[in-house]
Amino acid sequence: MSDKLTDNLRMNIGSKADPLEPEELNSNFMKIDESLKDQGVNVKWFGAVGDGITDDTAAFQAAMQACDKRYRLFIPAGDYLVRQTIENHSRGIFGVASYVDGAQAGSRIIWDPEDNEADLLPCIRIQDAGIHAVFEDFTVSGKTSYTPKNLANWVDKERFEQGLYEMFSPGPAGIEIAGRAQPIFRNIRTLGVKVGQLLNSTNGHIYSYDCNWGGLVGVYCRINSGDYLYQGGMITGAFCGILLGTILHAGHRGGIEVNLHRVHMGFAPYGIYQCIDGGLDDYNRAPSVLGLRGIFTNAQFEQCGEAAIKLLTKSLTSNLRMFGFGFSWSVLDYPPEHSGWAYPLPDTLKPREEKQQYAAWFGTVQAPVTISEHLGKLRRSSAPGARGTAFIDTLTGYQASDLSGLEMADVVIRRKVSSIYRNEDLHTRMMEREHRALMPVSAPNLLRNPEVLSNWTATNGASLSLVRADQVPVPISNEMKQILGSDPVILKVTPDGDRSPTVSIKFNADRLPYRGDAGRNLAMQYFILETEYETPPYYKTIGRISGENHEYIFNDASSWQNKEWKHQRGREIASKTGLLYDFSIGFIPKSGDTYIAGVMVTWDHIGSYSPYPHSYMTSSLEIGGQGSGVILTDSVTQERYLLSMANGNIQITKMN
Structure with a gap:
């Protein structure tokens, strides 16, 4: 074995000798004891210098070829400048010690x-x-x-x-x-x-x-x-x-x-x-x-x-x-x-x-x-x-x-x-609950009448007013007509131009919080139209119900860049306590009017829209047939009575 190769085999000493020619390199490498190869093929055997200045690319590539998919490649301590990709042919590469931090010299490849x-x-x-x-x-x-x-x-x-x-x-x-x-x-x-x-x-x-x-x-x-x-x-x-x-x-x-x-x-x-x-x-x-x-x-x-x-x-x-x-x-x-x-x-x-x-x-x-x-x-x-x-x-x-x-x-x-709506037929039937034509009797609205202006409050200097369908810049949609009727009452929010307002309405109760059923699902819906929006799209909270102990329900958001009415819904979220305070819409754009209609919160499922805290119909209810009438329960005695008509007179008959 030549003295030049012997010098290159000293793993702890950087060689100052010129690299071997490829033919001599391969020939001499085959003579290396197998136990030395098992310890790792040293890049310095192939002429790597590790001074951070000399281009060691050829030495790394030659060492990789010598690994022949059987041996690991060893990098002694030093800074090795590499200018071309090293294709791995080794069973791994290892350096002298863990890099630890910037203060440790160790084995470093400078990739340029x-x-x-x-x-x-x-x-x-x-x-x-x-x-x-x-x-x-x-x-x-x-x-x-x-x-x-x-x-x-x-x-x-x-x-x-x-x-x-x-x-x-x-x-x-x-x-x-x-x-x-x-x-x-x-x-x-x-x-x-x-x-x-x-x-x-x-x-x-x-x-x-x-x-x-x-x-x-x-x-x-x-x-x-x-x-x-x-x-x-x-x-x-x-x-x-x-x-x-x-x-x-x-x-x-x-x-x-x-x-x-x-x-x-x-x-x-x-x-x-x-x-x-x-x-x-x-x-x-x-x-x-x-x-x-x-x-x-x-x-x-x-x-x-x-x-x-x-x-x-x-x-x-x-x-x-x-x-x-x-x-x-x-x-x-x-x-x-x-x-x-x-x-x-x-x-x-x-x-x-x-x-x-x-x-x-x-x-x-x-x-x-x-x-x-x-x-x-x-x-x-x-x-x-x-x-x-x-x-x-x-x-x-x-x-x-x-x-x-x-x-x-x-x-x-x-x-x-919710997974309950993944079945398309069920989803369609649930949507039908919202349409007055298909579900004419509504569930009670848990909020104070949203069509009364004094029931609303606004923050950050925004002003509120009520308008009708012919006073909005974008005509109401057919869906709105089906759910809210042809001439709904609409809340108009006018911001001060500098701050983003929040509007809120309280739950219908003599004393807040409103006391409902803990663990019972809530549902909400409303329509909203923004006349201004930001780019990129402006995300805002919508449909947020505030409950006891900082509980928030339907903390949802929406974004769009088209000036059109959006129908927002929330389903299948329960209140942990059943104690509820108000419903709010936040992050409303700082400029341009925003219009809101048909705000409703109910228990269980979304129902046909009603502003009132009791079941409601938009048209008359007719009861036909001999002996038909309305049965009411006395709130004091709990007795049941049938109200019916006979010869133009109201008859009250106690039920058995």
Whole structure:
């Protein structure tokens, strides 16, 4: 064996000799004792220098070929400059020791690709020989200093507002998992890259222990093949920790199915963020995309600048068990000096008055879902634009879910769907209850008569008035005519132009709270027309019933950009105490008139509209047939009497 090769075999001493020629390298490598190979193929055997200046790409590629899918690759302490992707042919890569933190030298790959225009070009691509191969104790460090404060350098505002992946400037990835690979990671760190870990494989079963995935994005689940485990360590990024997409794979689009245990999230604008990366046309055609699935235990979302979770409206979250958030907000503004924690979106991407609206954004949440308060609830921000703790576009089967970790009193839900209405025939029959023509006798309205102006109150300087159907800017719909009649009484809300008003009406009772049945379902409905709206769509609370002990029912929301009447309904939600105070509609636009009609709250089911606190008919009731009449019960004696007519006279006959 030559002296040159012997020098390269000294694993603890960096070689100053010139690299061997490929033919000599391969020949001499075959002479190495098998026990040395078993300990790991050392990149310095192939001429790697590790000084952070010399290009060590060829040495890494040669060492990988020598691994031949049988041996692990060893990276001694040092900084190894790599300019081209290293295709894995090893049974794993290991460094000298855990990266621990920035003060530890350890084994570090400096990733500075020659092709700086390619997107997501990885430093290491794990595809071959990747079944249960272990990668541990080294760092991949890119050359870009991504920071939340300067996100506008890498994120396009217009595409960001559309939720498109194209918002991000091209950039490299740290480690890509592709094909059928199923690697295991321990004590890996990535930084200075667009994406730390790129999940791009077809078989899932990828495990990460005590790693620190960072970059612009910590982990990007581009192809969701499921069964990911992250235990310990941190997932964060200058933009988000985990990025989800919408690419079609194995019959579903995007999302992630993951188990996170004792992982620190946050320290970023977003903990988990979902964008459209499968094409806008595909997303628009798709009925839904996947959101979150899996188990989150001790996953702490700390110092979130904009939201812990931000999913797309079409996302479907189901089979999720999340045991609290360990949540905290970042400060809203960046301090003048680089001191303290600050991770909000910069004002160039989102105006200050629109920041931190909700701590979590979901599309559809489908039972059974558990988001418990075991590790702490979400908290509403103190920012000027804050509207609640969480926004849910559609909530289904909600009675079978535990969402206490969202702090339900401050959750805004646009629409609730109960399983009772999934059968189309039953759904149609339930809708018929609302039409006066089909169900002429109404249930009592639990609210004080909403057609009396003095029963309403408004906040923030708004003025109220009552108008008729011919006084509204958009004609009432045929549906309104069927439910409310051809000339309904309509409440007009005129804001002061600067503040968003809330209107409310109390329950009908001599003394509040109104005392109803605990655990009994409530139902509500009304029509609303907004003449002004905001861009992007303005989400507002609707149909909120206030109960005892800060209980809120139908804390729903709606958004639209068309000036048309909307029919809002709420069903199948029970009051825990049965003690009720008022019904309110909040976050009404600051400018332009808003019109509200047919406000009604009932027990059990939505009934034909009535403004009165008793059963009501819009036309006369005729009772025919000999001996027919009306039976009444004496309120004092409890005796029953039949009221009937004979020869033009009212007859009162005591019943047996």
